[in-house]
Amino acid sequence: MLLTCVDRLLTETVISTGVDVSDFSEAAKAEIKARGLSLRAVAKAAHYDVSFISRVLSGKQKPSIDLAKTLDRLWGTQLVDKLREPARIEQPSPNDYVRNAVAHFLEHDNRHGGDHVASAAKQVWKAEQKKLSSYEDKKRLSDVAEIAEVAGWLLFDANRQEEARQAFIESRHLAQLAGDKPMQWFALDMLAMQDVQSGNPGEALRISEELMTNPRVPGRVALLGRVRHARALALTGDRTRALDAVERAQGALQDSISNRDPQWAWWVDEMEVIGHRGEALISLGDYKGALPHLQRANELVKPNGRGALYYSVAELTALAQVGAWRESETTLSRIGVILESVASSRSRARLKGALRVIERDAPDWLKEHAREAVSLG
Template sequence: MEQLGIGALLRSQREDAGRSQASLAAVLSELSGRAVTRNEVSRWESERRLPTPFWQKHIAAGFGADVQEIRRAVAVTRAKRRKAKTGEVVQRREFIGAMAALAIPLARTDQLSARQIGQSDVDQLRRRTARLRRLDNIVGGAETFPVYSAEVDFTQQLLRKSNYSIDIGHQLQALLAEQQQQAGWAAFDHGQNALAQRFYTDSRIAAEEAGALDLAGNALAYAAYQQTTTAQSGTALATDSCEVARPMATPKVSALLLERKAWAHATAREPQEADRALNMAREALQVRDDRPDPDWVFWVNEVEIDIMAGRCWTELRRPLRAVPVLERVLSGFDETHARDKALYLTWLATSYLHAHEVEQAAATLTRAHELAAGVSSVRPAVRIQAVARQLTRYRSTPAVGELLTKLGS
């Protein structure tokens, strides 16, 4: 028999007892010592609101029912809401991704021949690269990698077959470095780490040839970040990335490289160095600078630094510092950015587990699993399974057992 949600259960019990919504409100007010109105009972029955744990126990007492039955009904309603919301988010994410792809001609139809490349050509290529970069917010590396690698091939052919001035050549080399970083990131997101590393190495070389030291530093930062997912420490490369980029880095570029340095220190279990880098990243964002930021840091802001801080403190097993910041930031995080939100929720789940909040960890990981459905990235699944393994010792807890069954763990 299907478990009723709280609205149907409450209505059924009230009608079986021969009570109106007003009379039930009066009973609950008497039992609890707090005033509750007929309108609130109506909201519970329509499931526009859910009774809090305080009211759940008094509802159970009012009907002589087991409070666990009331709690299960509330949990059923929450699960239905999540399922409906997840479906809406997935549909919205797929729609946005499709529209974004349609807005940008993904297949290269340009017929390359020896011709003169000028500033207007480079500007057009930059705009296209910027638009394509934003696809990464919505779809994963399995879908973006073929697009990004095609852009790399096209720009490499331009450099080989076209005519241009020295300045235009440097700009094309810098653009190539950007595109190689995009392709490397997509390969990493798709689980092709060796291919990603080759792109990062090629990007650093192209950036150095173009004199784009900020991009060269970013290539090192990407490589350092990838090292942190293995047994290797990324601290040396992350430190080098900041030093290499320093002469050209705008405040946002500095903030990005510093937060990645913080992550490298956190994964190396170096809390003081991680905290110092995070503080420096926040300070960098406050610096006034008239230079325009490169488009490849368009997403760097205070929220990004806060998320990284929460992740760092999770890695360092400091749940009292990690949980508040991750809860605050993720409560307003756009769910069409499903891959990123699913990943960040896994760190929140881990911090809940560090704080011995097992049921909350399971609920959060369940939400991450739901959001990651259909995302063309290997990273959320890897993280979800890693946290699930830590939860296996609590399999007897109903929320954990249900989650592990869903995951096949």
């Protein structure tokens, strides 16, 4: 017995108003035409009222899921897929937006350097900090502390050092309010890193000693403190203690891993420690001794990204100082390629120093090659 149109509307599940049914109607009409069927024949086979079928096909009536399934069963089609509501695009929450933005900034920095995302990260940090209505939401405080740290790192790579320091200090302050020890350690490590970059060994030594001697600090964080300590000692000219500190850090690479390590410590690896050993030797004026370590770091670093530019420039700095002109030529060519996709003002500023040495001391053919290979604008 055929159900009337009204009966069907009362007993079937009709699709939601969010679905565009025109695709269903056109596909159904195409099937009917291809099979040489009349509307009455379709209605009879499907046990539907012909007027209902007519209205559906003309777009005056929304089809039901049951009708689509019935026709699919009769014809072996997939008309029901035409009626499935598309997946809703969930609007991200403010916290999701910030997390996604931070992830994007860091990925961009790894691939292309911090110059072009530093201002955006700073803007997100400042905007989120203004939204803090109280200091009672510890999770929110911790999240904003992380944003400040990321902004600080990107500003550091963009060679905007005063702004970077402000961000690191604020990150530590917010982490303290949140009771977030791992983020406090991270901010302290970043401050020590910047002190070394800026030639301020005094504060770097104080911070690194705090990280090294605090019994609550996990092994991986203490190892980082030892690396910063070595770099600061090298700045003071204390070769023996500096190299001893970096030796201890390198020896502790495997033993320092524990389940207490914060998530942010994932990047502390062989490349990091070897690279810092080379940098410490540069600070001590031992450019020849630094080269094997910087070259090893270049072998380990991800090619063509911000890290590759950093270590290539460090290697060129040492090569130029020892007059290794042929090796400098190769490194200059590599740097020229990386600069096409990486913008890191921190590394570019250092590169200018190496180029000045080449311009002053190198043979003419290398000077010409440097001008052709590297354009700093």
